[in-house]
Amino acid sequence: MPAAAATWDPHQYLRHADHRSRPFVDLLARVPGLPAADRPPRIADLGCGPGNATRLLAERWPTAHITGFDSSPEMLARAAQLAGPTAGGGRLDFAPADATDWTPAPATYDLILSNATLQWVPDHPDSFPAWTDALTPGGTFAFQVPGNFDAPSHVLMRELAGAERWRERLGDRLRHADAVLTPGEYLARLAELGCEVDAWETTYQHLLPGEDPVLDWVKGTGLRPVLTALADDPEATEAFLAEYRALLREAYPGTAHGTVFPFRRVFAVARKV
Known part of the structure; x- marks a missing residue:
């Protein structure tokens, strides 16, 4: 994601690691x-985060040289x-890079993969030509992105950030529904580049335990720009969280078994031919 957009907290992000890793596993299976x-094999993981999925x-691919970029x-x-x-004779390393301007060249890769990162990058499909050009023949570009920007968790966040009290500090911090x-648009973009494409979407029904688990989830991801913008003002941070918490409790009521958090994700696997 853009370096200036948010400060990340690996501990908070990993609090829901099992649920967050499932889309990566489903992407990898295809x-x-x-x-x-x-x-x-040479593999790039673009937006690797804390490396738990990398x-x-x-x-x-136990013999691969894998580089995670973030x-x-x-x-x-x-x-x-x-x-x-790695145990299979390969190597795992990590390097700084921003997906907004990452260019593989002159390196080539057998697989370029990105998990829940490209949603932070405006106009990210414009980078697809350079990324697929960097694939070896028969190589693959695969990614998944959240497709839940019209879900209550994100709509309520944007509406609150745009309210009169918060607009000046937060109005331009959050991503929009677009x-x-x-999946069809991603398929078309990648097919035009000469790839064989498999694109689909899945809505996961995450059952989250604990008190205010949806708030706890978004504190690790979508809410990071807000928390970063208010980081120097603990009182304002708590005030925003109190308002947002109340809205989320109404939108995602708890049950005796936990809180159901539907989460749509969009996937694409493009093989260079």
Whole structure:
């Protein structure tokens, strides 16, 4: 994501790691075999975060050289704990990069993958030509992005940030409903680049435990720009969270079994032919 947009908290992000990792696993299951070569596969994970999902790539391709890229120093510091040789003879490393201007060249990759990152990058489909050009023949570009910007969690966040009390400080901080494309639009963009494309969407029904779990979830992701903007004003932070918490409790009522949090995600797997 853009480096100036938010400060990230790996601990908060990982509080819902099991639920957050499931779309990555589902995306990975649809990635085809990588091109045969007389060298280890080369893989880029764009927007790797704390690296908890990146290491799953080493389980799928144990001989690969895998590089996780992220713009957050906090996330990279956490991911660095996972760096080094992998059990299958490959290597896992991490490097700073911003998806808004990341250019693979002159390196080439057998797989470029991005998990829940491109929604932070305005006009990210404009980067698809350069990224697919950097694939080896038969290589794959695969990604998933949240498609829930019209869900109550995000609509209420934007409406509150745009209210008179908060507009001056927060009005331009949050992403809008058009932050991502539809599966069909992604398919068309990638097919035009000569790729074989598989695009789809899934709505997960996450059952979250605890008190105010939806607020706890978005504190690790979508709410980061707000928390960053108000970081120097604890009183304002608590006031915003109190208002937002009340709205979320009404939108996502708890049950005896937990709080159901529907979450739509959009996927695309494009193989260069």
